[in-house]
Amino acid sequence: MQLESILNKYFGYSNFRPGQKEVIENVLQGQDVIALLPTGMGKSLCYQLPGYIFDKPVLIISPLLSLMQDQVDQMKQFKEKRVIALNSFLNPAQKRTTIHYLHNYRFIFISPEMLLQEHVQQKLNSMELSLIVVDEAHCISQWGFDFRPDYLRIGQVIGKVNRPPILALSATATTKVLRDIESYLNMDGPYKFIHSVDRPNIHLGKMLFQGREDKIDWIMDHVSKSAGPGIIYTQSRSKTESLSGRLLQAGISCAAYHGGMDPLDRQFIQQQFIDGSLEWIVATNAFGMGVHKQNVRQVIHESLPSNMANYMQEIGRAGRDGKDSLAILLYAEGDEEFAKFVGIDDYPVDAHVDSYLSYRSRNEQPSSMIQNGEISETAFRVLDYWMNQLQPAEVRQQLTSMKYEKMRAVEEVMELIDTNKCMREKLVHYFGQTLDNTPNDCCQCCGMDYGKIIHRRENDATYPHLLNWKDRIEILLLGNS
Template sequence: MANLEQLLEQHFGYSTFRPGQKEVIEAIIEKRDVVALLPTGMGKSLCYQLPGYVFNRPVLIISPLLSLMQDQVEQLKRFGEKRVIALNSFLQMSEKRNVLQHLGQYRFIFTSPEMLKNSQVQAAFRQAQFALVVVDEAHCISQWGFDFRPDYLKITDWMDAVNRPPILALSATATEAVVKDIKAYLHMSQPFEYIHSVDRVNLHYDVVQLEKPIEKAPWILAHVLKTHGPGIVYTQSRKKTAIYTERLLSNGIRAAAYHAGMEAEDRQFIQQQFLAGQLEWICATNAFGMGVHKDNVRQIIHDHIPSTVANYMQEVGRAGRDGQDALSILLYVQKDEDMTKFIITEDIPQERHVEQYLEYTGREENPAVMLDMHQISETGFRVLSYWMQRLAPQEVQQKLVDIRLSKVSQVDEMKTMVTAQKCIREQLLHYFGQSLNEKPNQCCHYCGIEYGVILKEREHLETLGYMPSWGERLSVLLPNI
């Protein structure tokens, strides 16, 4: 076996591994399938990056978001790696063809689950002889596969079941049920598992119960004006991202809105400004965060009940990556969970959609006409098509009912954690099948918490109104020009 410490120093400049990294890497080099659950900030990417320098064949990384791919590609380039590419929609058709024709010249190839359904990509990948296939943020298989992005359930369809490369599934958070889904849908064979505690002792959890929804925006403004960021305000509404941002800007706080309805270039620009410290606060939907590696985020504020405890953990885990104290605040008004339930079940196909699908196929028409007739959303049609091709119609009906009930139940679990008046940290660990050994000071709302101990309070806002010029902003995005 290669001297891993020597390779670590040579390629990444580190002298020692973080907990779990070496064990995972050794199992990969032994060509075993691996499930690795490492908390945010524990260096999950190194678990496939270092093996890439042991093998003489390319490593394929399946990633959920374009921004995450681009971030990982840029990170490798900063370490001096040139043989890296992201095979995604940012490439022109001619560029994609060139990449597929020369896969062997790359050490790291990033792509998405949706790209894997392309027949040309599948054919090229079968010939590529990958040393390793990595599924990054593997919890998305369970979180998104059944009712949002069904291509997550088909990740291994293109692989030769006998001669396939080992698979590494990486995530920061996953319950026992999610790990079971990961192993089943990736067809893993007796995988090595490394599961680190999800507890982050430097994160502190607060719940603020308000009387009315209209009290949330004034509370957020008053709090941000009193305390230091950087921070992220998570909301469910694109409109609210703009409302919160406008209020912060008008009070001298450098802030920007971020949501999936914005152009990709604008989202990338705002992300880079936040990373560079030109923005102190981001007001965002859950479209923001995955792949954003900013070590000094001090606060995460939720103005709503997240759809699952796992989602909540993913989002609050974006704070305090530098190991310093960070605060998570969840604002709650009674019945907030009803809005979350409505949002997460809105796109799940219903009984009438199954009947319409059957009517179209019975007339030998393409059921995709349902989209043209505005009978179903794009997400709903993707989900419906996936299950209609795999189950009998009655089974599809039951599957969709089960999905809806499961999602509603997960919201109720999140509400219980917020309102149970029990230690939030202890509840979080219990959700992931783990136990709390010792509570840190300023643990959570129910154990006792003081903002002044965790956060620095502002003394003035004299410099916060400054916004860099366009030239200065572009110099951050394009440093070599």
């Protein structure tokens, strides 16, 4: 069958997006592939479609539980029943059953922690896989912004010989990270599809201020005059709440979103944002994953992102429909210090190395450091990995250089603020690519007019007429008629 007709049959699309077909063809020929496709360009189709051609399961290694859950939900929505997520959400009984019947699934999502477990490996060794997908593959590189030590072990687990092809996927990887992906996964002369990271329909603005409060004043003014839908990224949970509170007071339909929220609240916000009843979201970087909204017109950064890759990913949530959108980076003096502090805040330091050693010498599990509140779980994972790879003195060195690296990453973002040359070019260069041509109203430095890109705000937010409970439950169950 033609790939196009399979695409139509299972996904209802008539054409591939750029890159998808090349990636899929190489995967089908048994070739290892690295695909760098920007967010929203249909990465997951690159393994989902082959899944319908192969008659053996596809294994997808995914770093984030929420992402995994979202993928599974989406596939189930498309009526795919043979999909399962093998992660720490399962209770022991569910886990046993799942592993026992693992070979019956078409798509198996798995977290790296789970992949490292012995009985999981035994099961995987006993069955034949058609393809191994490493999603968010940049997590494998310590130079990536989201290093996951467990990812480094994937290469050891899947081995070199007699293995199915590997498809490594990422949206944001520099040349350095691409090299790491290839070598740590022991890939065999992989076919590489590198899509340009540039998104010409996202216009890049920036605004510089003296004080922090000035940024907030500007946002209040800007948001009340220009149309959304939009996302405002900020650094702290409390800030999402205070800023959204002020916007609500000003009559703008908006909501705060952060990782510590009631899970039901998060569902409501996503639902409202997608159905259009919510115009703005004030969020920490926890927002974005699994939000499939095509017509986001603005992304405003109230605070400096901790690195270029994060920035790219966050502004990439604008304009998925291909229409003009605006990303505005706000800066007030001293913001970089705050961003650095946030960047290294959740990172192991020398004192943790000492503590780790003393747990070891007392014959205690170093992981008790987490329970004893000495260290966060993510920081411990990094520490634990290096302590098992290197001598303590080397670990200290390693941590210092990584900390330095994180601070440098903030400086790189600062270049966007400091430059008076093209911001788009800076951004694209960071990923080791070159920019062929610049769109009109390219960026603040090339010269741009916000008014040409986004619309004026038309109507004041109309609050949903609050029904009393009797009417509302009736509408939910019986509809409006």
